Amino acid sequence: MAGMKRLVLLAPLVVVLAACGGKSGGSKTVAASSGSGSGGGQTIQVKETEYKLAPSSFTVSKPGTVTFQVTNGGSIGHALEVEGNGVEEKTSTISPGSSAKLTVDLSKKGAYEVYCPIDSHRAMGMQAKLVVGSMSAGGGGTTTNQTTSTKSSGGYGY
Numbered sequence: 001m002a003g004m005k006r007l008v009l010l011a012p013l014v015v016v017l018a019a020c021g022g023k024s025g026g027s028k029t030v031a032a033s034s035g036s037g038s039g040g041g042q043t044i045q046v047k048e049t050e051y052k053l054a055p056s057s058f059t060v061s062k063p064g065t066v067t068f069q070v071t072n073g074g075s076i077g078h079a080l081e082v083e084g085n086g087v088e089e090k091t092s093t094i095s096p097g098s099s100a101k102l103t104v105d106l107s108k109k110g111a112y113e114v115y116c117p118i119d120s121h122r123a124m125g126m127q128a129k130l131v132v133g134s135m136s137a138g139g140g141g142t143t144t145n146q147t148t149s150t151k152s153s154g155g156y157g158y
Helices: 001-022
Strands: 025-028 043-047 052-056 055-059 064-072 080-085 087-090 099-106 110-115 127-133
Touching: 043 055, 080 099, 087 099
Parallel strands: 025 055, 043 064, 055 127
Antiparallel strands: 043 052, 064 099, 080 087, 080 110, 110 127
16 A cells, blocks of 8 residues: 555656656657556556646557546646547546546547546647557548749739
């Protein structure tokens, strides 16, 4: 039990330290963790502040059970919701300085939305993209190529 308390106390520190390096809101690829849980699922660390999620995108290598370890590093209450491909799961409100776990069965490959469902937090930037499994080159992503050209017809001032 003492080891579990120590682990719970260290988890927010790990999230804070991980959030300190590199660009803010970067992308994270998650592999299967080797924790003591049933099924050996995957764990994603998420830090919530006003008004962003860190990291801002996640890639999970394969479908399965994913546990979101969420820490509220902000000064107001937040929550976390995962939605897409028939999934809609969320935490209750997480008080400032507190943490919560959300375990979700992401059994389908594809894109999911991760966001704070409280008030207008999502619209203010508290959202992230989650991709489960590799997206195929032909059907998963959207690519937009836009070319802008300016032609001069030799009008006024030339």
